[in-house]
Amino acid sequence: MSRQTKFIPVREHLLKVQPCKHGGLVKKTSQQYGIPESQLLDASASLNPYGTPFDHPYTGLDMDNILHTALKRMGQYPDNRYLEFRDAAARFIGKGMTAENIIPGNGSSEIIRLVAETVIEKEDIVLIPSPTFSEYEQQCSIFGAEVRYIEQEMLPDVPVEILKGARLLFVCNPNNPTGRLFCREELEALIDKCRDNNVVLFVDEAFIELADPSQTIVDLVEANDHLFIQRSLTKAFAIPGIRMGFGVASVKIATLLNNARLSWNLGCVAEEVSTVLMNMEGGCYSRYLVESREMISREREFLMQKLERRGFKPLESTVNFIYVDISDLSMDSTELTERMSAHGVLIRDCSSFQDIGKHHIRIAVRTREENERIMDCIRQVIQEWGREQAILYLERNLAKAREKGPLGSNRECNYYPCHFEGQDCTFCFCPFYPCQDERTDGKWITGSSGNDVWSCLECRLVHESNVIEKMLSVLTAEGCTEEGLKKAWSKVMEPILCSSR
Structure with a gap:
């Protein structure tokens, strides 16, 4: 190895210095996800939402x-x-x-x-x-x-x-x-x-x-x-x-x-x-800054309420951004941030701050229309993530059930019983969600965003042992495909729902 390769002519401690991570990465996000910069909403950089x-x-x-x-x-x-x-x-x-x-x-x-x-x-x-x-x-x-x-x-x-x-x-x-x-x-x-x-x-x-x-x-x-x-x-x-x-x-x-x-x-x-x-x-x-502070206060309160209804824990703020604890969400801050970026909304992943883990995000307060877009994006990302998790759980539990049969009650789960005592948890995430069939006792409710969402809280069917055995029989033969789920619905669920009318 040459002398030139061994020696770097800078102060030795500079070799450990790393660049800071910041928000506002609009161009990088545009290049990464192929979204035009004009279509991105940047809620990662904390700028005055009142405009210039x-x-x-x-x-x-x-x-x-x-x-x-x-x-x-x-x-x-x-x-x-x-x-x-x-x-x-x-x-x-x-x-x-x-x-x-x-x-x-x-x-x-x-x-x-x-x-x-x-x-x-x-x-x-x-x-x-x-x-x-x-x-x-x-x-x-x-x-x-x-x-x-x-x-x-x-x-x-x-x-x-x-x-x-x-x-x-x-x-x-x-x-x-x-x-x-x-x-x-x-x-x-x-x-x-x-x-x-x-x-x-x-x-x-x-x-x-x-x-x-x-x-x-x-x-x-x-x-x-x-x-x-x-x-x-x-x-x-x-x-x-x-x-x-x-x-x-x-x-x-x-x-x-x-x-x-x-x-x-x-x-x-x-x-x-x-x-x-x-x-x-x-x-x-100045009138401009006074009106800016008034708008920020108003929109911050709106956004705080929306975040709380979503189940997040926003910290009280005095300024144009909100620090949000998402520890009750199974998804961490890095994954949530990346998924939202893919949908054109940038928020700040706070895991780059000093040793605070991956349970916090920072959201800049924006205009009312933009704040609603932020919340809609969060809702969409969580729903997509939930569907992906449902498929993963279904495939995993189905593989176990092929060997051992129905898995029974998962009493170690923090949410047990989410439907009724003694429920079978083989299908933790319903493979048919959202079925939108009110014969199951599911119903439309108003979600945190003010939009209607399908709730299956009152549905018991996919947690009853006799139903699970029949579903396993179909899905073991057909697999966890869209076609397999359609067959499971028509062969198992539809006859039960028709007979109960």
Whole structure:
């Protein structure tokens, strides 16, 4: 083996760094499943469902005019001071901030990277509550930090014993993916505790404009060099393709970070667009953002109710996404996410977050029509999965029954008895579902989506021993084919149903 093959000229710890997983994979999903991008519904990326300000005429904003103005400066380098951008950002957040407190950034990831590279020495301890945004670990690991995860439940009262010796603590507020928002008063004690223990507190307020901007703590930075705030504009204004955001710190720290950041980190388009958007009258309380928060609250409640009726456990949220526990569903988060993608609806599989298993998904709040499509897709995927499981169970149990006869009652099942005491569970999933024959005592009911679904709760037939023996006789000879099931229905079920009329 040559010397060149053995040696890779990078820091050794970088060999262990892996890229983060994110939502918003529209192009990849389109290529994977052959679905045109225009037909995909992306509920995996948490953007403002109210649309961009350019979608609402009352804002008076015209994207073509803004781009025309920006592109006039395409032939020159940006002014690296970004004075207009920083002035607009200070006015946008208010709270007495000035341009000197603002650090421009090309989206959240670059701002996290900037803080990490200016604060962290190799082997410094970084505390990250779990689950949360994975870019924190990614960017800190690049600079050799020792990342320690703590439970979200420790916030905001992180014990001093844990803070001691740490260099940096991240708090995402509202948190991604759980949607929890800490109020100002809850964070004030943590701010003081971090300063007293020489820990830099990085508070990520990327979603606060879509939750409750009154809970921001940007006004506390000037009196505390250990506090840094991050804001992201791409979420609030639903323009993720134009990377724009900023940091807020004391004038002393902001000056140091502006000296250290990459030169010209905002191009002319991002600078112009973001400056215009932040200059909308009212800032965080512009008509556009107020109406956005009202819509999000309304649609989030609608979606929460639909998810609960489906049997999921959505966590209370303050923002434009919902963290959902699907542990009662036999399908895991990865399979559910992949099956929905195949139907053109993207949701976030939360198994990529820190060690939380495959029992959680995150669904972005969308418009009413889109939210109904999300729920319809979930219903369709579960029904398809159920039919597939029914065939698998049928084939498996039929193979056992060929050797041993009817399997009898499965008293170890958590749902036993789902029909009646002493039922035979050979056909756990009815092979005829949905038969839609009311002579079986099955009936149409209103499902969680508001649509009619077939319920066989009152049907006992395929769990009665004499019926099962006859069905096994037919299916053993014919097999678990569509034709075999038709014969089993006509030879076994139909005579019983006719005689009972």
